[in-house]
Amino acid sequence: MYKVTFKFENSEDITVFAAFGENLLEVARKTNVAIDAPCNGNAACGKCKVKLVKGELESERTRHISQEEYDQGWRLSCISKIAGDVEVLVPDIASAYRSRMKVADLGSAEEIQIFEKTEQDISEAGIKFKNDLEVIRVTMNPPSLDDTMPDNERLSWAVEDLCEAEDVRISFQVLQKLAENLRKYSFDVQCVIRRKGNKVEICDLIGAKETPVVAGLAVDIGTTTVSAVLVDMLTGKILAKGSAGNGQIRYGADVINRIIEQQKVGGRKRLQDAIIGETLNPLIDTMCREASVQEEQIFRVCVASNTTMNHLLLGVDADPVRMEPYIPTFFETNSVFAGDLGLHTNSHAKVLIAPNIGSYVGGDITAGTFASMIWNKEEMSLFIDLGTNGELVFGNSEFMMSCACSAGPAFEGGDISCGMRATDGAIEACTIDKETMIPTFKIIGGEGQKPVGLCGSGIIDVISELFRCGIINPKGKFIREGERVHRDKYGMGSYVLAFKEDAASVKDIEITEVDIDNFIRAKGAIFSAICVMLRSLDFDVSMIDHIYVAGGIGSGINMKNAVYIGMFPDVDMEKFSYIGNSSLSGAYAILLSTEAQRKVAEVAHNMTYLELSNEPTYMDEFVASCFIPHTDASLFPSNQEAR
């Protein structure tokens, strides 16, 4: 056995023992050292770079590592084998993808106003913001020698009377503590009930003078990030809000790699553990602590997520989702209770899942579309969700069409060498001085925060600025030289955003031609999808009344720049709105409103799906869109003015 020491930029060393020939990435995973491997260890993404500080590693150089870097000690951990005692440095960027858990401060109005707006929008559309959970006061006569009815009948009769119900069911958890609670509260209690027609289920029982807590949990499970709100089911009030990286990321950044992983022996369990045990439960625990809510007081859960994510959540085989004829196990399901998943909530809590409409358009989109309210407007709206992939919905109250394009994870910082999620240290906005080529940043994390990498909105700005300043050409190739422009021995250029002295990084933060090329293909996929979908309906961009942009790209997104690089159609800036995490707002609505739940199902049923790969023009459109802004510059008239 050899000693393997992991060193970090900002925390203490971790030393473990490993056998000769063991894979370094595997050793890190076993040791709980966070090293991202979006490609799941296939030497494809280059994200798992570590620096050999001392000792030996058996490791080849790959295209992700220049000879200079290799000489400095940089290695891909996924192809490195232990060959002796070794010390490696794990740079912050290597785990930037795996965000720390973050619970929001509800003091800031921003955090809750999106939910208030959702409630308001939905109520205005005539949908009751009400669910079937309520609290009732139940007062009974205590038993005596002349009145020896058992406790459960006494309670059932009283509730039957009060609710004019015909069938009262007492949940096991209430039954188990019934004797002591009825006596402790002198047969004067409050019950949390669920009422459906003339049936009532008693879910909880507390004293008449206690303050009831009836909480629910809405969750958006993104491929990269999980966001959740803990909600008061009676008032709709947000009790806590939090987010965390999806723990499955170590098995791949995209859904395909995770589906491959779940196919391996024990894989489904591993992926389920990663999302539930490692991600959701710690997040729930933290939010509960923050809001002083007991886990048993969470009586309902609503999950919005893409089809693969909700299949992996349930531990359901997701392979048929990606293999022809692309059949998910479910679009909708009412089979799931929290206890089946081991969620840290009341085990009898029903788990609502926002309906999928296909293998590539899932509950995150139906929930998001619902929250966007486009289904309730006469005007034509385009809904764009920029997650780990891109999904589009276009339509109005009469019809809706959706499609999905494999834009890849670039909008969330994936596929970009210095890319990272929109979290502390991320450059979220950028301008570049045309003369000096010196950039100015807005960095997440506030004053004094040094840059770590680039998040989605930052990438848009950087590419837009590089183009505006004539540093890159429409193909994304470097055409100016200077202190900040580097070239490797093949002449491939890169731009230094921050020298390592000014960055929270052991290396310069650079964006390379490869990165720019990856991003151009991502934005090209989005734009060409928009064009093809509109054309299939005999529409053109001038007929779009609203564009709603949602997703993890970050609220910092500069729409003008996004149009400038040809990612979004060139329409009036006023038509654009960034609506944040619409998947989570939709989940919030479904959780709280039984009518909204029904309406989302209706919206999902009415949405048609366009399979882009079946559209003959898509490939040509895509190729034409892989320029800045486009091969047909006339599509972007306002860009001419901007120059």
Place this chain on the structure above:
Amino acid sequence: MYKVTFKFENSEDITVFAAFGENLLEVARKTNVAIDAPCNGNAACGKCKVKLVKGELESERTRHISQEEYDQGWRLSCISKIAGDVEVLVPDIASAYRSRMKVADLGSAEEIQIFEKTEQDISEAGIKFKNDLEVIRVTMNPPSLDDTMPDNERLSWAVEDLCEAEDVRISFQVLQKLAENLRKYSFDVQCVIRRKGNKVEICDLIGAKETPVVAGLAVDIGTTTVSAVLVDMLTGKILAKGSAGNGQIRYGADVINRIIEQQKVGGRKRLQDAIIGETLNPLIDTMCREASVQEEQIFRVCVASNTTMNHLLLGVDADPVRMEPYIPTFFETNSVFAGDLGLHTNSHAKVLIAPNIGSYVGGDITAGTFASMIWNKEEMSLFIDLGTNGELVFGNSEFMMSCACSAGPAFEGGDISCGMRATDGAIEACTIDKETMIPTFKIIGGEGQKPVGLCGSGIIDVISELFRCGIINPKGKFIREGERVHRDKYGMGSYVLAFKEDAASVKDIEITEVDIDNFIRAKGAIFSAICVMLRSLDFDVSMIDHIYVAGGIGSGINMKNAVYIGMFPDVDMEKFSYIGNSSLSGAYAILLSTEAQRKVAEVAHNMTYLELSNEPTYMDEFVASCFIPHTDASLFPSNQEAR
């Protein structure tokens, strides 16, 4: 710390360390050394006697230990404290109460004929022996690019069609494996379904060519012994049968001591663990292995047990059951699923509980009464269940009355110094030669088995024979002398059943005047209860057409002897039947037949309950019954002939 070594008659020593002053019984419990303490360590029962072999113990002599025994080293472990290194011998009799698990050989017809009779009786009464579980073959078209319905809808539609159902629910376990199973079996499958009206729940899914296994579990949870059968829900066939001692016995032999224990911190969990984790689950595991059934294939459970036992099973506070005004949490409940209890069955299996009718007449009696069929006869029947207590039901198809008498555990060998359960080594029958006073035994366990102690049926025989031979008088006092009659220094007599040389015991097996007195009070409680109940209805014993004796007293019971000592009324021998464990047969019927389940509830509702302690004549009757056979010998005319 001191070394404590437990020595055994038939197994290897166990040595552990304990602190000065620690209680020996507690040390044994922690070490998993089985020492019975029916009184739960209150120095009241004298069952926890061990022999000090070497070293020191701080321990007083009590009334349970003679000076001679004390000098030999006998101590009550419940009042012994560790005072140094020590070696103690734990005799077999000290753990005879805690029976080993036993899985019956179904080759012997005896083991299953009681269930066949129950099925026959019930069917003859016009009750369908059928439940709502069934297996259907479902053949679907495989999906294609033109038919992309998700798997769960495909299955639901096909089942809706086949069953003409309106609402099909797929259980989570089926959903979770749906994708792989449908593909593995080429969309040609069998479903285990539960049908209720126009609703269908799909509980399991297997290939079209596989043999379906749809099992159920019927359990009788006695205070002392747990018996169970694993059953084919489709045919009623017994797949396995087993029994085990109730693991709760270490917290007391009777319900009162266990209720006291569950009141302590963590007590409810301890008692629940003892019955579920230590008793039921190992028993289920063993039966499943025996019958090649997977635990997920057990789709329903039915439990028959007294009110305290079913409350402790559910982890429900049982204290109100024993405290005025004696209110159980439930008589009937539909709130319980196997997953709530952690039973080793399908977690979605419904747990049916035979209805209680009061604090002291529980589901074991309603199930047993049902199995006895007395509710379906015009003739007057008396049903006597001799468990750890005695319960009686009298009536016919028009009315039924029940009562409970605190007979104590004597019928199962409790309260008797050499008493034990009807298991290997128990003397189950006995005759005594009037001249020589030498006994002849029938011992459970077959040829070569040496006696360990006396079980219930054996005690009846021994007392009957001692009385017939003039060795004891009607008060149970010894009136003859001889080699086998011992006297202690106070003149208290005892009879040696087996000298230690002939016994599987380190001591002579003796029955003492105290034992005989305990038993006389137990049989007196039964007989006086019968008299008082009959009189309250204006009946007398001559009007009894049948007497059904059920319970753990053992099939060896000699009815003639039981009448001879005044335990049962003096009626024609042909009127007596021993019907075995009727509680288990009743549970079996409820498990398998939905109509039987309904009928048992009806039987329970129609049964009135007589509280004996409210009957003014009960005390006098009891005192008069505490003689052999009774102060009024004219009640037992046939005894005169027997003499």
